[in-house]
Amino acid sequence: MSLKKEEPVHSKQVCTESIVAVKDALYVLNGKWKLPIIIALSSGPLRFKELQRAVENITTKILSKELKELELNDFITRKVYPTVPVTVEYKSTGYSKTLDKVVNELREWGVQHKKRIFTKSRQNTLNLQKAKNPK
Amino acid sequence: MSLKKEEPVHSKQVCTESIVAVKDALYVLNGKWKLPIIIALSSGPLRFKELQRAVENITTKILSKELKELELNDFITRKVYPTVPVTVEYKSTGYSKTLDKVVNELREWGVQHKKRIFTKSRQNTLNLQKAKNPK
DNA sequence: GATACCAGTATCCCAAAGGATACCGGTATC
DNA sequence: GATACCGGTATCCTTTGGGATACTGGTATC
Numbered sequence: 525m526s527l528k529k530e531e532p533v534h535s536k537q538v539c540t541e542s543i544v545a546v547k548d549a550l551y552v553l554n555g556k557w558k559l560p561i562i563i564a565l566s567s568g569p570l571r572f573k574e575l576q577r578a579v580e581n582i583t584t585k586i587l588s589k590e591l592k593e594l595e596l597n598d599f600i601t602r603k604v605y606p607t608v609p610v611t612v613e614y615k616s617t618g619y620s621k622t623l624d625k626v627v628n629e630l631r632e633w634g635v636q637h638k639k640r641i642f643t644k645s646r647q648n649t650l651n652l653q654k655a656k657n658p659k
Numbered sequence: 660m661s662l663k664k665e666e667p668v669h670s671k672q673v674c675t676e677s678i679v680a681v682k683d684a685l686y687v688l689n690g691k692w693k694l695p696i697i698i699a700l701s702s703g704p705l706r707f708k709e710l711q712r713a714v715e716n717i718t719t720k721i722l723s724k725e726l727k728e729l730e731l732n733d734f735i736t737r738k739v740y741p742t743v744p745v746t747v748e749y750k751s752t753g754y755s756k757t758l759d760k761v762v763n764e765l766r767e768w769g770v771q772h773k774k775r776i777f778t779k780s781r782q783n784t785l786n787l788q789k790a791k792n793p794k
Numbered sequence: 795g796a797t798a799c800c801a802g803t804a805t806c807c808c809a810a811a812g813g814a815t816a817c818c819g820g821t822a823t824c
Numbered sequence: 825g826a827t828a829c830c831g832g833t834a835t836c837c838t839t840t841g842g843g844a845t846a847c848t849g850g851t852a853t854c
Contacts, residue, residue, distance in 0.1 A: 539702045542766050543695045543714065549769030550691055555811070559685065560678045567674045572831050579678065583813060588832060609820060609830050626768050629761040631677050634684035636757070690841070707801050718843055723802060744800050744850060 549626075552597055557582055557590045562599055562620050563627060569615035599623075684761075687732055692717055692725045697734055697755050698762060704750035
């Protein structure tokens with residue numbers, strides 16, 4: 525009675541809900557930098573310049589902007605030490621840790637995707653060679 | 660000998676690798692729309708307008724652009740049927756399915772994040788009421 | 795005859811993302 | 825005295841993402 529034949533695993537309803545939920549997630553995690561920054565801080569607090577070196581290729585302007593947004597969303601905290609010159613420490617909060625599983629899946633997928641791209645481009649190269657020197 | 664004290668679980672090396680891998684992933688999944696489109700197609704093939712309705716709030720221009728990129732990256736296939744008027748069917752490939760775990764984690768996180776936002780804003784409302792009518 | 799559907803394309807526009815470069819004031823280092 | 829570090833800000837610029845609107849051609853529907 526509770527079982528119907530041919531009922532798709534992803535009903536239209538479930539699918540719509542997934543889309544909404546993923547949109548919600550992407551809304552706060554938008555752009556190239558949010559997740560890389562969160563990952564960089566996952567192994568311990570870092571200062572501004574350290575963070576910039578860890579994330580690589582991010583400019584001061586963008587890093588500064590992203591940090592503000594991450595702080596607003598409770599992913600990190602910012603603490604200023606009255607040293608001379610001032611030291612500023614960025615630290616990930618407990619809430620960042622709720623992203624661990626997301627990050628892990630994304631990391632694993634990224635690794636295998638790169639492997640796939642590499643294999644594909646190598647095959648193309650081989651095919652091109654074959655085309656140039658047939659038989 | 661192979662064990663060192665105070666060695667962080669996320670060594671600097673591991674952390675850098677994670678960042679690179681996640682950047683690779685984000686590079687192909689960029690923007691608001693790629694994942695929602697992939698999810699929409701996960702329950703079966705859809706035509707252009709059906710897809711547009713499923714994803715909600717996406718314009719024809721953007722949808723068209725995103726579909727081309729997704730096809731280039733082997734996430735979907737495009738098939739034209741010579742009906743009158745033409746019917747075009749978009750279908751997710753097996754490679755899309757490798758994103759299932761990523762999508763699931765992102766969906767779950769999105770759900771709990773929204774819940775959290777809701778709770779927080781409700782608390783703020785209550786606090787405001789308290790401030791207005793103390794005691 | 796007017797309207798709507800289909801799968802887009804074309805055009806115009808705005809906002810946001812992102813990048814490049816310069817700069818600050820104070821310290822330490824060469 | 826020149827240079828570099830620190831944690832950014834300021835300014836200028838380009839690119840991309842994204843939105844709004846209009847249009848097509850052939851069919852079907854009102």
